[in-house]
Every structure is written in C-alpha cells, then in structure tokens.
Amino acid sequence: MAYSDIHLPLPGFIALDWTLMAFALLPILIRISLRARSRTLHSPATNVSDTFIVLSWLSGCVLICINTWKNTTRMQYLSSPPQTLYYGVPPSQSGHLLYVSWISLFFIYISLWSAKAAFLAFYYSIFSLQGRRIRLALLVACVFTFFTFLLHMGLIAFWCTPVSANWSPPPGKPLCSAVHSINSVTISTIANITTDIVILSIPMHALWTRASKFGGTERAGLLFVFAMGGVSILAALVRFVCLKLVQGVPKASITHTIDVWALVEIVSSILAVCAPSCRAFVRMWGRREQRHGRLGSEEAVVAEGRCDVDGSTTESRGDKLEHVGLRIEQLVAEGK
Known part of the structure; x- marks a missing residue:
C-alpha cells in the first residue's frame, strides 16, 4: 500500500500551523490568568508546571516558524518543473533546507517533553502529600521521562553517521534521517507512547479511590484530560503508520505528514495539561453570569417600582x- 504526503496548498499548511498554535495559546493564557488572580501562594511545583507549558508552546512556535520559512521558500518554485526540484527547491538550496528541517526535529520533542514535564509537575503539586507510594511513582515517572527525552535527542543527533548525512549525504549514498528510518521511528514511537501511558496512569489510583465523590462535571473534566492524552498517543501512532507505509519508497516526501501530526500531538498535549484550568475558568465564569443575572433581575424589579418595603x-x-x-x-x- 502506497502513501503520499498530505495534499494541501502550501499557504494552507502555513495557516493550519498558526491556527493550531493560536488555539493552543488560549488555554495557556487562561491558566496563567487564573494563577495571577489567585490569592493563594503558588507552590514551586505549580510554577515549574507553568514554566514547562510555556516552554512547550514556545518550542512549538519555533517549529512552525521553520515550517513557514520552508513552505514560503517552496512557494517560490511552484512553477518550476518537478524534475528540477529536490524537496520542493532547487538542488543547490536543498542542503540548507534539509539542515534547517533537521534542526526543527529537536523542537518537536522539546515541545512534547516539556508538556509531559508540565504534567508531572502538576501531579506533584496535588499528589505530593498523598503518601510515600505516590511520591515514589512520581520520581520513577520523572526519571523515565527524562531518559526517554535523552533517547529522542540522541536518535535525532546520532542515528545517521556522519551527522551531515541528514542534509548532505556522502556521494553515492541516500539521504539519511532518523524520522524516515522505520527502525528509529519504531523505537521513538514505543518510547513516546510508553511515557504517555506512565504519566497518565499516575493519578489513576488516587482518582479511582475518590471516584464516588466526583459529580458529573468532575468526571467530564477528567474524561477530557485523558481524552486529550489519548489524542496525543493517537497522533504518535498515525505518524508511525504513515512512515511504515513509505519505508520502501525511495526519497519518500512526507514532510507535511510528519509536521502536521507532530503539531497535533503538541497541541493536544498542551490542551490536556491546561484542561483543569480551563474547567475552573468555565465554572468561575458560569457563577459570575448567574450572579449578574440575579442582580440584574433585582435591579429591574426595583427600577419598575414593583417592590414594597416588606418585599x-x-x-x-x-x-x-x-x-x-x-x-x-x-x-x-x-x-x-
């Protein structure tokens, strides 16, 4: 079965990238706004979680800035014969484009693992006093997440030898890339999904023991958090399947597939981390609207002269x- 890259005009990819990142910025602003307006003293773990989620979004912005530059460069040669182009640009410019593309891969995983670190810091802020067992589970998850991050950095940096083979292979040898090698992608996908499962499983015991105390709204909020985590896992699986389908195709051009699904994974991770803050914001706004509604109705009654002294x-x-x-x-x- 053959697979081809996502078909969308280059301006469409640029618009999609910035739309998704703008959408991801909204829950971050809500989260920070609630933190700023809160009168309680924030714990160091909470501040660390906020720092990591902002870092995740900024790394994603670096990624889409590079993608915007690549797509803008390719748009200059849309009218050129395809046989004269290599990765959408003349061969004389392809080396620089591929080098910048290789750099952008680091920001994909910096963004993803920053969101995972934000999750862990958030867990610590709410579960650190639950007992020795949960603290030990958090420590194990942090160490495992850190080593899977180093694994991905190593795969990108050292999978191809020499490193320049990522953008300028030696004469007679094909272009090398960790994200195009099915062996490297298999290792990456297993490590990525396993890390997500480890992180999502940490609060399961505490939530299970307290499930009877949750109302319908609380259960819906928790379901949304785990659903966003599931979307992140699904996006990683889709990237793996797409790369598996083209592993035997020479010079497979699936740049947009990798970029789009990586961005979906980043955005869904950010939404999962910020979901509790968004839920708190919605509840606060709902209570404010109800209070304003009651005050408005009372003012209307008084203004119409329909209320006596005795009520x-x-x-x-x-x-x-x-x-x-x-x-x-x-x-x-x-x-x-």
Missing part, C-alpha cells in the same frame, strides 16, 4: 385588594 410586589398587593373588594360587594348584595 411584596404592588401587583400581588393589588390582587389582594381586588379580592377583598369583591368579597365586600358580595356581602353587601347578600345584606340587601
């Missing part, structure tokens, strides 16, 4: 007076 309305008192008047008329008629 009853003039309409209700008028109804009572009308009822008394009818009763008096009835008694008078009976007396006659």
Whole structure:
C-alpha cells in the first residue's frame, strides 16, 4: 500500500500551523490568568508546571516558524518543473533546507517533553502529600521521562553517521534521517507512547479511590484530560503508520505528514495539561453570569417600582385588594 504526503496548498499548511498554535495559546493564557488572580501562594511545583507549558508552546512556535520559512521558500518554485526540484527547491538550496528541517526535529520533542514535564509537575503539586507510594511513582515517572527525552535527542543527533548525512549525504549514498528510518521511528514511537501511558496512569489510583465523590462535571473534566492524552498517543501512532507505509519508497516526501501530526500531538498535549484550568475558568465564569443575572433581575424589579418595603410586589398587593373588594360587594348584595 502506497502513501503520499498530505495534499494541501502550501499557504494552507502555513495557516493550519498558526491556527493550531493560536488555539493552543488560549488555554495557556487562561491558566496563567487564573494563577495571577489567585490569592493563594503558588507552590514551586505549580510554577515549574507553568514554566514547562510555556516552554512547550514556545518550542512549538519555533517549529512552525521553520515550517513557514520552508513552505514560503517552496512557494517560490511552484512553477518550476518537478524534475528540477529536490524537496520542493532547487538542488543547490536543498542542503540548507534539509539542515534547517533537521534542526526543527529537536523542537518537536522539546515541545512534547516539556508538556509531559508540565504534567508531572502538576501531579506533584496535588499528589505530593498523598503518601510515600505516590511520591515514589512520581520520581520513577520523572526519571523515565527524562531518559526517554535523552533517547529522542540522541536518535535525532546520532542515528545517521556522519551527522551531515541528514542534509548532505556522502556521494553515492541516500539521504539519511532518523524520522524516515522505520527502525528509529519504531523505537521513538514505543518510547513516546510508553511515557504517555506512565504519566497518565499516575493519578489513576488516587482518582479511582475518590471516584464516588466526583459529580458529573468532575468526571467530564477528567474524561477530557485523558481524552486529550489519548489524542496525543493517537497522533504518535498515525505518524508511525504513515512512515511504515513509505519505508520502501525511495526519497519518500512526507514532510507535511510528519509536521502536521507532530503539531497535533503538541497541541493536544498542551490542551490536556491546561484542561483543569480551563474547567475552573468555565465554572468561575458560569457563577459570575448567574450572579449578574440575579442582580440584574433585582435591579429591574426595583427600577419598575414593583417592590414594597416588606418585599411584596404592588401587583400581588393589588390582587389582594381586588379580592377583598369583591368579597365586600358580595356581602353587601347578600345584606340587601
């Protein structure tokens, strides 16, 4: 089965990249805004979590800046014959484009692992006092996450020898890349998904023991967090499947597939980390709207002059007076 790269005009890829990153910025701003307005003292773990989530977004921005530059460069040669181009540009420029593309791979995994680190710091801020067992689980998860991050950095940097084979292979040898080698991608995907599963499994025991205390809203919020984590895992699997389908195709051009699904994985990770803050923001906004609604209705009643000193309305008192008047008329008629 053959697979071809995602078909979308180059301006469309640029717009998609910036739209996704702008969408990911919104929950980060909500999270930081709630932190700034909170009167409680923030723990160091909370501050570390915020720092990592901002780093994740900034690394993603570096990635899409590089992607924007690449796609803008390719747009200059859309009218050129395809046989005269290599990776969308003339061969004389392909080496520099591939070198910059290789640099961008580091920012993919810096962004992804920063989001994972933000998750772990957030867990520590809420579970650090739950007991020795949960602290030990957090420590093991942190160490495992750190080593899987080093693994990915090593795969990108040292999978190809010499390193320049990533953008300028020796004469007679094909272009080398860790993200195009199915063996490297298999190692990367297993490590990535395993890390996500380890991180998502940490709060399961605590949440399971307290599940009976959660209402429908709380369960929906937790489901959203785990769903976003599941999207991140799904995106990693999709990238693996796409690369598996083209492993036997020479000079397979699947740059957009890798970039798009990497960005989806980054954005879903950011949403998962910021989901609790977004839920708190929605609840706070809902309570504010209800309070304003009650105040508005009371002000409207007073403004219309319908409220008496004792709290009853003039309409209700008028109804009572009308009822008394009818009763008096009835008694008078009976007396006659």
